[in-house]
Amino acid sequence: MNPSATGWIKKHFPTFKETIVNPNYSENNFYIKLQQTGFTYANSVTTLSQNNQDTLKLTLEEKTKVNLFDTLGYLFFLKNPNATQEDYLQELLFFYEEVEIKNTSFFKFPSILKANLYDKAEKVLQQRIQLNENIFQRNFSNLITNALLFLDALAFLHYLTYKTGTPAYIKNLEAVICRVILAAFQQKTEKSHYEELILKLIQSSLRYNKLTDINYNLSKTCFKSIIHSLEKNYLLDIACIAIYSDERLANKELEFLAQLGTYLNLPERRIQTAVTQMQLFVAQHKPEIVYFDYSNxxxxxxxxxxxxxxxxxxxxxxxxxxxxxxxxxxxxxxxxxxxxxxxxxxxxxxxxxxxxxxxxxxxxxxxxxxxxxxxxxxxxxxxxxxxxxxxxxxxxxx
Known part of the structure; x- marks a missing residue:
């Protein structure tokens, strides 16, 4: 299966159903497996459905695309276990059409309107994972992948659950995530080139908000709307990877994560587990993580x-x-x-x-x-x- 070639979704569906739908993961177990791919850390080093027999070596962009498709699919079939694959694709297209802001619609190209259901879904996913730059600009910059893609999954879950209010939900959640990341940066006594790159990564990923103030702390952020376990886990993981830029965790930074856990009503052991999992992921995959490679x-x-x-x-x-x-x-x-x-x-x-x-x-x-x-x-x-x-x-x- 080649995720960059036309027809990849139809070819991938049997593997998707066997590895993602059939095991009937709980939401927590699914999130842990997704976390291990690197998707929630904004750097997919593997995919949920990839195995050792796969002969085609996927690029970072391709892994990200497959993980996004699998994650959205898992959530859809969790809510609609008797649905067909065409039902999933149709719902995915309806979702992205609803949440896209003016002048950035995935459906602005006439060719997409004429395409079949599978082609439309492939084009939407391809455009979603790309930054708003051409291929040379994208390669020249350090902004290779989208830091906030799991936000799509959370918004899709909201869409499937309530069928209304999704644009407002995604705008609010995006703002909370960004404020948490910026607050994490404030804990550092020495700022590095890494923070500049992450800020650029965030700015290029935002679709509903603009960074007007980079001086945030947790007390300025409203966490009342963050009630789902997936939302809390993602916020915690994003904070961990942001604060670990120098591969050190000072006492002040650990206190920050503990404070975040308090705001999210998470037990102390959950914070410790998140930190350990993040450190293990970085230790195993550092050469493959784009934002740890900020050379010339x-x-x-x-x-x-x-x-x-x-x-x-x-x-x-x-x-x-x-x-x-x-x-x-x-x-x-x-x-x-x-x-x-x-x-x-x-x-x-x-x-x-x-x-x-x-x-x-x-x-x-x-x-x-x-x-x-x-x-x-x-x-x-x-x-x-x-x-x-x-x-x-x-x-x-x-």
Missing amino acids: ALQHFYKNTNRMVRVLIIRNKRRLIKEISDSRELMLLLHKSTQQELSITEKEKVKTQLLDICKTIPSLAIFILPGGSILLPLLIKFIPQLLPTAFNENLQDN
Whole structure:
């Protein structure tokens, strides 16, 4: 199942029903499993339905998309156990149509109106997980994933339960979450570059509120509307990951979490468990957590672009090999490039011929878009590694 290709939802449904619906998780057990994927920490390192037999390595964006779909689906079938998959998709579309604010509707594109139910749902989920930036801006920034996606799940649960008042609910809850995060930042005696990145992440994720004041404390926040266990668990997890930016927990910060627990009417052992689980998650997955990697912006851009290009090439390996093998001159130039610098004329030939090949493979269309030529050096870098061993030997014999 490829979450970036059309038709992925229909193909994913059997796995979804087997792993998410059939076990009949309690809400608490489901949340713990979702927490372990990293979704509630804003960094999905795996998915709820992924297993060791999966051969396709998913990107961060794809994992996030699948987790969002699975989470919304779990909540829907929890409320509607006898419903069909089409019922779920229809309700999902109704929900997003209701909560979207003016001028940002998922249904503003005429093509979505003409699509079938599955295509509409895929487009909605894809647009939901993307930040409001184009692909180059998104990779250049440190804002790779949306920090507040679990808010969608909580709003969907409210929508399924009450069928009314969902926009007001999501606006209020978003404001509470942001104030808790900002209050967590106030506990730090030394501010780091990390906090700046998280603030940008929050600002880019907000859909109903704007940050006008970054100086908040818990006493300024109204928690009366936070009554569901999922709401409380999520607020606590968000506070934990925000306050742990320097991978240390000072006494003042622990006192802050205890105070938050008091406002949320959570027992002390629940706070301790949340802290332990968060520390364990960071220890196990730190290299994969985007906001712990805030090196030079250009390095970050290269790293994420490098990963994106590698995924594209691996998924189109067979067709690439066939197309390149049919072009003897390109084969020779690629081989030569591994041993010495190509001349300007030779580089231009490689560029032209590779772009011609990309035109024949839809998934590689990004390379022929305006600005796509900046990715060509990465394309050239990875291709020789994927060609058969005989690639170099045959050329050397000639």
